[in-house]
Amino acid sequence: MPLDFSDPAGGDTLGDGTTESLLEHPMPIDGQSLHGRFLVLDGPDGCGKSTQLARLADWLGSIGADPITVREPGGTAIGERIREVLLDPACSEMDLRCEMLLYMASRAQLCRERIRPALAVGRTVIADRFVSSTLAYQGTAGGLSPEAIAAVGRVATEDLEPDLTVVLDVDETVAASRLSPVLDRIEQRGIEFHRRVRAGFLEQARRWPDRHEVVDTSPPPEIVFRAIESAIERHAAHWTAPATIASERG
Numbered sequence: 001m002p003l004d005f006s007d008p009a010g011g012d013t014l015g016d017g018t019t020e021s022l023l024e025h026p027m028p029i030d031g032q033s034l035h036g037r038f039l040v041l042d043g044p045d046g047c048g049k050s051t052q053l054a055r056l057a058d059w060l061g062s063i064g065a066d067p068i069t070v071r072e073p074g075g076t077a078i079g080e081r082i083r084e085v086l087l088d089p090a091c092s093e094m095d096l097r098c099e100m101l102l103y104m105a106s107r108a109q110l111c112r113e114r115i116r117p118a119l120a121v122g123r124t125v126i127a128d129r130f131v132s133s134t135l136a137y138q139g140t141a142g143g144l145s146p147e148a149i150a151a152v153g154r155v156a157t158e159d160l161e162p163d164l165t166v167v168l169d170v171d172e173t174v175a176a177s178r179l180s181p182v183l184d185r186i187e188q189r190g191i192e193f194h195r196r197v198r199a200g201f202l203e204q205a206r207r208w209p210d211r212h213e214v215v216d217t218s219p220p221p222e223i224v225f226r227a228i229e230s231a232i233e234r235h236a237a238h239w240t241a242p243a244t245i246a247s248e249r250g
Contacts, residue, residue, distance in 0.1 A: 029236045031064025035122040037239070038115065038160070039232065040130045043168035044198050045187050046175030048217050048224065049128050052168065055225045056126055065124040068114070072129035073106035076113045082106040087184035094185075100138040100149060107131070108156040116160065131157065132165050132204055132212075137186065140200025141193050164235045166228055167201045167214045174218065211235075 041049045041056065053069055060067040074083040082102050085091055107130070118125050131153040139146045170178075172194040179187055205212035213231035217224050 029063065029233050031060065031066070031124075033236050033239065034060060034063075034065045034124045034232075036119050036124070037164075037236075038119060038125045038127070038162045040127045040132065040162040040165040041168060041228075042129050042132045042136075042165055043201055043217070044136075044170055044172065044175050044194055046178040047168035047170040048178070048221065049168055051221055052225055052228060053126060053128050055221075056228060059225075059229060060124055060126070066122065067124045067126055068118045069126045070110055070114055070128070072110065072127060072133065073103055075106075075110040078109045079106040087186065089183075089185045089188060091185060096138060096142050096144060100134060100142075100144055101152065103134050103138070104152050104156040107134075107153075111157050111160055116158075127162070130162055130165065132167070132201065135204060136197050136200030140203065141189075141196035162211065163239065164232065165204075165212050166231055167205050167212060168217045168224070169198070169202065169214050170217045172198055 039056075041053055043049060057067045057069050072079075073086050074080045082105060086094075086099065086102050086106075115125050115127070131149070134149050134153065135146055138144050139149050172191055175194060175198075176191060202214065205214045213235070215224060215227045215231060219227075
């Protein structure tokens with residue numbers, strides 16, 4: 001379903017992007033309910049995605065799912081070449097539209113080569129970033145039109161959308177303190193840029209609460225993961241059947 005950038009009509013939402021209907025205590029789930037599902041962990045640089053991605057894959061495997069993890073940009077031989085260009089500080093003259101299109105090119109290859117084939121055989125795909133990142137970084141923070149980004153995204157992904165995007169939220173000052181001293185081209189953009197990135201992720205969760213959850217990453221990692229687990233359990237309770245055929249997803 002194409003992204004709609006108008007405010008959603010009806011349904012009360014909370015400030016953290018959670019709908020009232022999803023606030024009931026989550027019930028434990030088994031891996032069967034996650035077969036063929038597409039999950040995304042996203043958020044600002046320094047939010048702790050790598051740590052939580054590994055925990056999530058382990059947990060999904062323990063409950064009987066068949067998880068596969070992918071990262072953006074990259075995840076394929078072609079995508080990793082694109083990643084090198086995108087993150088290289090030597091490419092400082094790169095135009096923002098070029099940047100956005102390169103992210104989408106990597107994403108197109110990843111969807112066709114790895115994500116859709118995995119979903120088609122019932123695996124649970126966990127992606128480290130997806131279109132939500134482009135909307136936040138090149139859209140809200142960079143200034144490109146979200147409608148234009150969404151239109152290119154529909155071409156790149158062939159209308160594939162995640163079942164759930166978990167936004168790992170972190171204050172930009174805290175995030176900066178967590179980064180490696182050797183910053184890539186995107187990380188070098190400064191505190192104000194990353195403040196806008198954070199705002200972009202939170203705005204997406206507000207607009208589309210039915211497929212986003214915001215998790216505060218300030219507590220210890222094990223508490224953060226429990227919040228991620230609970231978020232997935234809440235949303236999975238509203239999924240009617242395993243999504244085992246990728247072609248049915250758009």
